[in-house]
Amino acid sequence: MTSAAEVFATYPTLAQFVSSVEGDFTPFKNFFDAHALNADRLFAAVDNHFKEGIELVDKLKREHTDTVSQTADLRTTVAALREQLDRATKLKPPTLQPQPVPQPQSPAMSTPGIATPVSSRSESPFSLQPTAADPVVPRARVPDIPLFPTQSTRFGRKRQDEYENWRSSLKAKMVIDRASFPREVDRILYTTQRLTGEAYARVRPLVDEITSYPDSPSEWPRNIRDFGDILKILNPIYITIDTFA
Known part of the structure; x- marks a missing residue:
């Protein structure tokens, strides 16, 4: 320029x-x-x-x-x-399925004074995996089941009835509140935390192993895969009378 x-x-x-x-x-x-x-x-x-x-x-x-x-x-x-x-x-909304209402078990009559063999019934595996029909919204939780043993001074038939009532309440809890226990470790630990005294002492070593590897079932004891396996350990201890005899 x-x-x-x-x-x-x-x-x-x-x-x-x-x-x-x-x-x-x-x-x-x-x-x-x-x-x-x-x-x-x-x-x-x-x-x-x-x-x-x-x-x-x-x-x-x-x-x-x-x-x-x-x-x-x-x-x-x-x-x-x-x-x-x-x-x-x-996506279609899930269809809500009516949940069965657990019926209380009526104790069978046994003949006094006659020795009866121990029941050979075993606890069948209990599968509660969530299905496609389960609701996706959280459900209200029912109250916790009572602790066992509730009356440690009872023996014999009364003690067995007490255990069977506790076990029935536990199964009903797992069915109604299945959304609250999505993993096997959740169901196992809830079951063991409702035990006290000698009942808990029998499964405490298993609890210690499972809590060391909560996300690795392959590291658990071989005979423990769900809460039904805990019941298999307790059944022969507290069910000593064959009520069908």
Whole structure:
């Protein structure tokens, strides 16, 4: 860009050239001398504004590039959320199945004075894995079952009835509140925590091993896989009378 100073530097040559031309250039020279400094300032200001304009354009280009990238990421996220929403709206609500009400066991009559053999019945495996028909919303928990033994001074038939009632309450608890015990370790530990005294002492070594590896059933004792296996240990101890004899 040609500044006013550069134009003024050529003035002697220009004045010498136009001296032969008819006319007086003195007003032109005086005007140029008076406004040369202002012209330099004007050109400098225009040059600065031009540079600022270039920087502003570069900045706008960078911001536009960033905006385009963010818009693409946002579109990808929105598409993923829309797909999840479509899947969720296609799901059918689960069908609630009525839960059976546990019936109290009536003790069978036995003949006094006649020795009867110990029952050979064994505790069958008890599977309570959640099914597709189970409700997905949390259910209200029923109260905890009583601790066993509740009356440690009882023996014989009364003691057996006490244990069988406790075992029946435990099974009912596991059915009604199955959502509260989703894992085998949850059911095993709840069962053992409802034992006291000598009953708990019999299973305490197993509890110590299971709690050492709560998430690794392969490290548990081989005969313990669910809470029904704890009952298998207690059954022959507290069920000593064959009520079907």
